Amino acid sequence: MTIRFRKYSWQLAPGQLRDIRQKVFIDEQNVPPELEWDDTDEIADHYLAVLPDNTPIGVARLFPALDETGHIGRMAILPEHRGKGFGEALLRHLMAEAAPQFGELRLSAQEHAVPFYRRSGFHVCSDVYDDAGIPHYDMRCLGPRLAMEALPDNAYPAILGVDQTSWLFDTEGRMLALMDALAGQARQRLWLYDRLLEHDLYDRSRFRELISALARGHRLSEVRLLIHDDKPLVKRRHKLVELMRRLPSRIELRLTNDDYPLEDQPFMLVDREGVLYRHDFYKPEGFGKFADGGRVKLLSESFQRMWDAGRSSLELRELPL
Template identity: 80%
Template sequence: MTVRIRKYSWQLAPGHIRDIRQRVFIEEQQIPPELEWDETDEIADHFLAVLPDNTPVGVARLFSSLDETAHIGRMAILPEHRGKGIGEALLRHLLAEAAGQYDEVRLSAQEHAIPFYQRSGFHVCSDVYDDAGIPHYDMRCLAPELAVAALEERDHPLLLEEDRQSWRFENETRMLALMDSLAGQAGQRIWLYDRLLEHDLYDRFRFRELISALARRHRLSEVRLLIHDDKPLVKRRHQLVELMRRLPSRIELKLVNDDYPVEDQPFMLIDREGVLYRHDFYKPEGFCNFSDSGRVKLLSEAFQRMWDVGRSSLELRQLPL
């Protein structure tokens, strides 16, 4: 169905936006008015979806937080117009609106709506919680530009275990977006093999936070870092090293033992399905797969062989806390 989407500030928003939210959230879902209308409305951009004859059918809002993350919220389609693709068109418009400005887009999804958001590149990033008496989950897209570009050709872009097409990368920006999208969905393990923990790649705040979230999630969480050279880590502080020293039972680092065979290409493995593989230690070129259990199994075996004969870093152990 053809739908047009118009953008307004709260001060200039037509009454249709309030009317649709009133009908869907307050009347249909029984959300208290004092929770529905909040101060965020004043700073958000508001979007109204209309049919070709100008009939208003859906709304949403978009705003940013202090950490420069975009947030989608108050998304609603009138009951008589659901199931026609209007919600998907509205969501993808919002994602495209945010993609050029923000590296991350978040939203709070009612439990039944999770598959809807997953089809547009979002993944769950929280446990269930109650919001106005309704079960919700936080969801995020860590590579909105990539998701927007792939929406027409992929059913579940960037979703672990579901996105079955390979992603190619030939520059660092694209590689890091894919790396974070994978790491952000790890449920149990992240295994990383590289020449060294380059600061530009691994000493980034967002990557550290993703590693930290996995390490603290449960007692079976496992982060393994296998590298060839630890000298740069001694000379300059590294966020992953500091995190590892605070969570030694969840995050481990070993050095490759050159007396045994080693892999010639670096890679990162996420759970049993995700892999980011570079063709060269020195270039940001390679591929990323979100559903590739066969390749992950083979690389896991290679990683385990190197890990079993790896050695601890004495220099890192001697660093002051």
């Protein structure tokens, strides 16, 4: 059965929208009313899902935050309409609405709903926490456009260790979306090999935030940056280098040794499964994969050989913080 979606501001939202939230969150889940009704309602777009006969069955809201991030929340389907795919349809409608505006989507998921959101390309990015007496996890989708391109045929799009799709790219924008989607799911390691740490690629605020979260959030995390030339880093302040020098035990940079064999193509490895591979140092062309353990193992061995033969950057070490 198809459903339709209507969008409202809070001031013009019909009573059915409030009624559904009252029934699901306050009456069914015992959320205190003072937590359910908050100031965010005033700035959010509100969505009402209805059947062909205009029967209201579900609601959700979408609102903007800083750094081109959209937040999805207050998703609810009435009990008698659950298990029919309506929740998934509502979520993906919000993602389609948000994708042209936001490079990242976030939401707070009740523990039991985590698999539901993963099927649409969201991954967990926090420890469990209590919200209104209910266990929750923060989840994010770092490539909503990628997810919408893959859905509905590809379940778990861009989920590390699960999605076996070869994601091709030939533009910088698509490459960066794949890079962030991979880096944002790293739990232990991120190894990067390139000619330079180009500012347009690696000195972006979102990429730095993802690297910082990995380095600070996991005791055994390891970020390795292996490059051919550090002179541009010395000439121009690179915030990723500043981060490296503040977290020297978690983030390390080395220069390649030209006396030893080097790979002809740049790549990024994430944990034991994820890879972003470019065909050329100078072009944004290549592919990303989220579940390719065999390729990652081979490239890891090559990276390790280059890393062992590499050397520290004396110039960067002597730069003041």
